[in-house]
Amino acid sequence: MKLLKRKSDRIDELAAGAGEGGTSLAADALKRMARSPVAVVGAGVVALFVILSAIAPWIAPKDPFTRYPELRSELTPTNIPGPMPGFLLGSDQNGYDFFSRLLVASQQTLIVGVLATLLGLTVGMIIGGLAGALGGWVDSALMRLVDIMLSLPALLLAISIAALFREGSQWTVIIAVGTVSVPIFARLLRGAMLAQRESDHVLAATALGVRRRTVVFRHMLPNSLGPVIVQATLTLAAAIIEAASLSFLGLGDPSPRRAEWGLMLAQAQRHFEVKPELAFYPAAAIIIVALGFTLLGESMRESLDPKNRR
Amino acid sequence: MLRFIVRRLIQAIPTLFILSLLVFAWLRSLPGGPAAALLGERQTAESIARLNAAMGLDQPIYVQYIKFLGRIFTGDFGTSTVSGDPVMAEIRRSFPATIELGLCALILAVLFGIPFGYLAARRRGSFFDNATVISTLVGVAIPVFFLGFLLKYIFANQFRLLPPSGRYAVGAPDITGFATLDGLLTGDLAATSDALLHLVLPAAALATIPFAVIVRITRASVLDVMDEDFVRTAESKGLTTPVIRRRHVLRNALLPVATTIGLQTGLLLAGAVLTEKVFVWRGLGWLLATGIEQRDYPRLQALILLAAGVYVLVNLLVDISYAIIDPRVRVGR
Numbered sequence: 043m044k045l046l047k048r049k050s051d052r053i054d055e056l057a058a059g060a061g062e063g064g065t066s067l068a069a070d071a072l073k074r075m076a077r078s079p080v081a082v083v084g085a086g087v088v089a090l091f092v093i094l095s096a097i098a099p100w101i102a103p104k105d106p107f108t109r110y111p112e113l114r115s116e117l118t119p120t121n122i123p124g125p126m127p128g129f130l131l132g133s134d135q136n137g138y139d140f141f142s143r144l145l146v147a148s149q150q151t152l153i154v155g156v157l158a159t160l161l162g163l164t165v166g167m168i169i170g171g172l173a174g175a176l177g178g179w180v181d182s183a184l185m186r187l188v189d190i191m192l193s194l195p196a197l198l199l200a201i202s203i204a205a206l207f208r209e210g211s212q213w214t215v216i217i218a219v220g221t222v223s224v225p226i227f228a229r230l231l232r233g234a235m236l237a238q239r240e241s242d243h244v245l246a247a248t249a250l251g252v253r254r255r256t257v258v259f260r261h262m263l264p265n266s267l268g269p270v271i272v273q274a275t276l277t278l279a280a281a282i283i284e285a286a287s288l289s290f291l292g293l294g295d296p297s298p299r300r301a302e303w304g305l306m307l308a309q310a311q312r313h314f315e316v317k318p319e320l321a322f323y324p325a326a327a328i329i330i331v332a333l334g335f336t337l338l339g340e341s342m343r344e345s346l347d348p349k350n351r352r
Numbered sequence: 353m354l355r356f357i358v359r360r361l362i363q364a365i366p367t368l369f370i371l372s373l374l375v376f377a378w379l380r381s382l383p384g385g386p387a388a389a390l391l392g393e394r395q396t397a398e399s400i401a402r403l404n405a406a407m408g409l410d411q412p413i414y415v416q417y418i419k420f421l422g423r424i425f426t427g428d429f430g431t432s433t434v435s436g437d438p439v440m441a442e443i444r445r446s447f448p449a450t451i452e453l454g455l456c457a458l459i460l461a462v463l464f465g466i467p468f469g470y471l472a473a474r475r476r477g478s479f480f481d482n483a484t485v486i487s488t489l490v491g492v493a494i495p496v497f498f499l500g501f502l503l504k505y506i507f508a509n510q511f512r513l514l515p516p517s518g519r520y521a522v523g524a525p526d527i528t529g530f531a532t533l534d535g536l537l538t539g540d541l542a543a544t545s546d547a548l549l550h551l552v553l554p555a556a557a558l559a560t561i562p563f564a565v566i567v568r569i570t571r572a573s574v575l576d577v578m579d580e581d582f583v584r585t586a587e588s589k590g591l592t593t594p595v596i597r598r599r600h601v602l603r604n605a606l607l608p609v610a611t612t613i614g615l616q617t618g619l620l621l622a623g624a625v626l627t628e629k630v631f632v633w634r635g636l637g638w639l640l641a642t643g644i645e646q647r648d649y650p651r652l653q654a655l656i657l658l659a660a661g662v663y664v665l666v667n668l669l670v671d672i673s674y675a676i677i678d679p680r681v682r683v684g685r
Contacts, residue, residue: 190370193667194660197622202656205644206381283495287626290497292645304495311501311630318505325498332493340489 068268074345081341087334095148103130104139106146106301113137122317134306134320135313136298143301144323150302151282151331154216158281161220163274166227173228174235174266175258185232188225196222200284204293212295212302219284223277230273234266268346275339279332286328303328356675364668371660376420379653429654434646439654442639448529449519450635453628454620456551457558462613465563469570469609470602476575485571488564496623500557500630507553517632520547554631558623562616569612573605580604614670621659
């Protein structure tokens with residue numbers, strides 16, 4: 043009787059323990075992130091950036107794509123007008139309103155970063171997913187391909203892809219920067235899927251006679267997404283900087299109809315002596331946003347790490 | 353050990369083979385076809401036809417590929433459309449400049465990265481630790497070319513402490529192509545110090561990202577090792593703290609750092625393209641950057657192949673050095 047009592051007690055304890063730890067990993071991670079100042083700052087910066095880029099066209103005080111005669115008239119090789127009434131930060135090197143352009147550029151920067159990341163994510167996940175789910179020679183062949191993509195430094199790979207096009211456009215930048223991140227996502231998802239394949243719940247599902255496709259999509263894929271989301275956040279930061287580097291090398295979109303921080307920064311270098319602000323503000327914007335995504339990604343990684351779970 | 357090296361060398365062959373296939377495919381998919389791309393601005397219908405025949409572009413594709421391989425092995429990459437010089441001669445001329453810059457940057461990154469990472473780990477959670485970690489994050493978030501411009505603006509234009517660009521002002525007679533070494537060899541110390549001064553800013557700009565990576569790896573690795581059982585054993589044996597730190601913690605923690613340092617080569621190669629453009633540093637990166645503007649495909653093709661080859665080689669060396677340091681790797685597979 044005493045023994046039985048003790049046993050039931052233990053089950054109660056176990057159940058209580060299960061209830062306590064029964065929150066999902068994602069919910070648990072979110073809770074931990076809310077307590078971490080790093081995560082809050084990162085998420086705040088990212089949220090601010092996304093909101094800003096969404097509303098930028100409406101809050102920009104001037105038309106960012108109009109060259110204003112009052113600015114242009116004072117534009118000389120040694121003088122770029124500073125702040126004046128109606129133009130908060132004065133002119134840029136072409137006679138556009140610098141402040142409005144800076145605001146609107148957030149949109150283009152976000153679009154290029156997000157599309158490039160999505161491209162890398164999608165292609166990488168297809169490759170990594172196929173390799174992880176099928177294994178065997180498909181896995182070997184795909185991973186060989188990925189290794190070769192990794193055998194070139196990221197920026198050089200991006201350069202060689204962007205150089206394939208006679209003229210730069212935002213799409214060549216997106217394709218070049220996106221392709222660079224394909225191998226990272228592929229390796230990551232494959233690794234996670236391989237780990238899943240050996241795990242008990244996949245074994246159980248297979249033993250129950252669940253179809254392979256269902257096992258992959260219902261059981262293996264959702265459980266592998268954590269690290270992929272973390273990597274996507276970090277990749278976005280890298281993508282924004284890489285896009286800026288391509289612009290600096292003359293592989294970006296030269297059209298004045300597009301305002302983008304990387305391009306603004308790259309073009310402002312030539313006027314650094316005359317008006318350094320033209321470089322400082324876009325650079326600061328890029329650094330803050332890249333830092334925001336990095337902080338968010340790193341804190342997500344930390345809070346998703348089972349080692350840090352209570 | 354020898355067997356391990358031979359095995360790794362054999363493993364590198366398929367990688368290089370597929371890489372050459374990819375570059376070949378890349379060259380074929382250039383706008384207007386390879387002949388038009390290689391001729392650049394100076395193309396006419398006859399010159400394209402002549403080059404097509406000379407390059408064997410009218411022959412079957414596998415014959416073309418074999419000829420392409422043959423040209424790579426003989427170092428014949430054609431002539432640059434920008435300068436009109438053979439690409440191989442350009443590369444040979446610019447190689448020392450990039451090695452000099454890259455090596456300097458790597459030395460800076462290691463010299464500062466390891467102590468900062470180690471101290472940050474030892475004072476985990478302190479102000480110093482937080483400041484170090486944050487500054488490495490910022491270091492990675494700054495576009496390298498902007499950092500270069502900033503350094504140039506502050507130290508060269510505003511305070512006039514350091515030269516803004518180029519490799520030297522006067523320059524010693526060219527012996528090795530390494531500006532610093534040539535000065536020493538000819539006993540011209542003024543030339544050496546001039547070359548060193550020119551190196552400071554570009555090397556600092558190029559070193560930031562490797563520095564940040566080395567700091568983070570060192571810090572994480574030291575933290576890991578400090579938790580190990582053998583450190584506790586050493587403590588309980590009554591060894592003094594300095595001995596434990598030097599012999600047990602630091603030595604073991606530096607293993608992963610050594611690997612990382614080798615892998616920085618990729619970052620340095622990529623960063624060199626941006627840094628050399630900013631500082632008009634006439635090395636391989638500068639060749640590539642100026643080649644891009646003019647779509648100088650012979651140059652691009654040669655430099656991309658070279659970068660990939662160097663990268664594969666360095667990875668190989670890292671693997672081998674790792675096997676020397678850590679015997680477990682050798683017997684592992």
